[in-house]
Amino acid sequence: MIDQSSFIHPNAIVEEGAIIHADVYIGPFCFIGPQVEIGARTVLKSHVVVNGITFIGEDNQIYQFASLGEINQDLKYSGESTRVEIGHRNRIRESVTIHRGTVEGGKVTRVGSDNLLMINVHVAHDCVVGDQCIMANNATLGGHVVVDDYAIIGGLTAVHQFCIIGAHVMVGGCSGVVQDVPPFIIAQGNHATPFGMNIKGLKRRGFNRVALHAIRDAYKILYRSHKTLEEAKIALAALAIEHPVVNTFIDFLTRSQRGIIR
Numbered sequence: 089m090i091d092q093s094s095f096i097h098p099n100a101i102v103e104e105g106a107i108i109h110a111d112v113y114i115g116p117f118c119f120i121g122p123q124v125e126i127g128a129r130t131v132l133k134s135h136v137v138v139n140g141i142t143f144i145g146e147d148n149q150i151y152q153f154a155s156l157g158e159i160n161q162d163l164k165y166s167g168e169s170t171r172v173e174i175g176h177r178n179r180i181r182e183s184v185t186i187h188r189g190t191v192e193g194g195k196v197t198r199v200g201s202d203n204l205l206m207i208n209v210h211v212a213h214d215c216v217v218g219d220q221c222i223m224a225n226n227a228t229l230g231g232h233v234v235v236d237d238y239a240i241i242g243g244l245t246a247v248h249q250f251c252i253i254g255a256h257v258m259v260g261g262c263s264g265v266v267q268d269v270p271p272f273i274i275a276q277g278n279h280a281t282p283f284g285m286n287i288k289g290l291k292r293r294g295f296n297r298v299a300l301h302a303i304r305d306a307y308k309i310l311y312r313s314h315k316t317l318e319e320a321k322i323a324l325a326a327l328a329i330e331h332p333v334v335n336t337f338i339d340f341l342t343r344s345q346r347g348i349i350r
Contacts, residue, residue, distance in 0.1 A: 302331035
């Protein structure tokens with residue numbers, strides 16, 4: 089089904105069965121597979137491939153040579169019915185690749201809304217990227233990576249499979265992330281280590297002084313107190329009674345499976 093208000097360039101291929109909503113623009117030499125759905129006002133500049141069971145929301149800007157929903161690179165994948173889901177208002181720049189999920193990983197690769205994925209970003213199978221994230225040029229997510237809201241991942245940074253990048257984290261360029269990165273902090277290096285907090289970014293996002301002090305205290309507990317991780321969890325729980333923002337740390341540590349960078 090193709091809405092009559094959409095523009096399909098004569099040199100684009102849209103397979104029968106694809107669903108194209110109102111005011112979509114599909115530029116020259118794009119290929120849209122038969123199980124694809126593209127939301128209203130989304131723009132595919134040119135030479136974009138969207139394949140597999142792929143849903144793309146509204147008002148996205150997708151640049152040339154991006155490949156979305158293609159077969160993943162997991163050697164265990166044997167053509168099972170898995171998918172890609174992309175939210176709204178994302179900017180997906182040139183040569184970005186987002187691969188479909190696997191059965192073992194929950195069957196879906198998901199990218200939220202209002203993200204910027206710069207040139208050559210790779211989002212592997214079964215990754216989950218939240219909202220308002222930025223991934224700079226050539227940033228790479230291995231399979232099953234989770235990136236929480238407002239995270240920034242620098243250029244040429246690689247994130248190991250199954251890692252979690254916490255909310256409001258900034259990972260510097262050319263880093264190698266092999267363990268989970270707790271929320272609010274700045275990390276860099278190969279292997280990435282913490283070296284501070286993203287205070288300027290948090291101020292821009294509306295965190296008040298009280299919340300910032302609580303986050304700073306939580307960081308000190310986790311990284312400056314010389315406590316074991318279990319001891320730090322107890323201290324964070326006590327701090328969270330007065331400052332609920334600290335629960336972001338506690339929830340993250342509950343989810344962490346690979347251990348955190350320290």
